[in-house]
Amino acid sequence: MNSTVFAPWEDPEKKPLIRFQNVTKKFGTFTAIDNLSLDIYEREFFALLGPSGCGKTTMMRMLAGFETPTSGRIELAGKNIIPVPPNKRATNMMFQSYALFPHLTVWDNIAFGLRREGMEKDKMNARVEEMLRLTRLERFAKRKPHQISGGQRQRVALARSLAKAPTLLLLDEPLGALDAKLRQDTQFELMDIQEKTGTTFVIVTHDQEEAMTVASRIAVMDEGQLIQVATPDRIYETPVSVYVADFIGDVNIIEGKTTLIEDGQYQIDWAEGQMPLHAASSQPFDKGQTCFVAIRPEKVAISAEKPQAADNIVQGKVLDIAYLGNLSTYHVELADGTIIKSQTANTRRIARRSFTWGDTVWLSWTATAGVMLAR
DSSP states (O other), X not given: OOSSOOOGGGOTTOOOSEEEEEEEEEETTEEEEEEEEEEXXXXXXXXXXXSTTSXXXXXXXXXXXXXXXXXXXXXXXXXXXXTSOGGGSSEEEEOTTXXXXXXXXXXXHHHHHHHHTTOOHHHHHHHHHHHHHHTTOGGGTTSOGXXXXXXXXXXXXXXXXXXXXXXXXXXXXXXXXXXXHHHHHHXXXXXXXXXXXXXXXXXXXXXXXXXXXXOSEEEEEETTEEEEEEOHHHHHHSOSSHHXXXXXXXXXXXXXXXXXXXXXXXXXXXXXXXXXEEEEOSSOOOTTOEEEEEEOGGGSEEESSOOSSOSEEEEEEEEEEEEOSSEEEEEEEETTSOEEEEEEEOOSOGGGOSOOTTOEEEEEEOTTSSEEEOO
């Protein structure tokens, strides 16, 4: 890709590769997808993210042609694909189980779809070799699936899916079967391969870290609807609702009632015996309106002494410490029972930690550290 920022969704001239237009999908009386519209652009690595049963897999199955919408329209490259059968669509789907043929070698697994299409031998050989190189499997070409690791099987499935050069590759929880370390490595491999091939990838996952790592944009879904569609940094820094804030990463949610102090600056009354909080918002809030302030733990400072100047200062006791190697998260209980999390980077060895269980500490954060949400 060139050095300009990849953001076709911000270019009004750009036509989307995939369009969902007012798509509804019902199974009997149950509505899996509810009047949903979404555009996905060429070369995107797009993630559908949400809990089990939110409708993300149904969307993918409709793209693949395994489900038909109850109403609405789905376009691929400007053409309505609803009447097109799965095997005639310029899409390919990689399943969580990989579905490799156990009796065929890695080479033959990758060649399978090309053979069925009747591709001439020289072209097929060249294409399979290219896929082996792309997925770094050259050394394993003659092995059977049971003779290679889970991560390698995952790459065989990917190579086979990409061999037919689909316009769109659909990945259904593709890393679900891998252990944590391998998942991480494979995420970067997937991004690398996606960039090299220029294929549009749509991934279904319930793993927020995975979506944040690989995706150009994320659609956070709940109960068949899109709650927010944005780049990972926007979803993390400016979630549109408590649901999104809570779904992505660790977060403190404080509920209170708002009073406007001055332009965009609010006072929030939130707990008996606690000083009001101060927060900023470009969205207007009415006097006395219930609001939720979402503050990421890494934006909450923790100290033994009371800070001299900060927009928000609270005092509490260290209730719990989660040590994650590079980070420590302190769970601090305030006098009213509220628990606020503060996260600090561990730049020094664990024995030199400043705070321990039961310590009285001060937490502080700026007025702009949190996001004010209406729902």
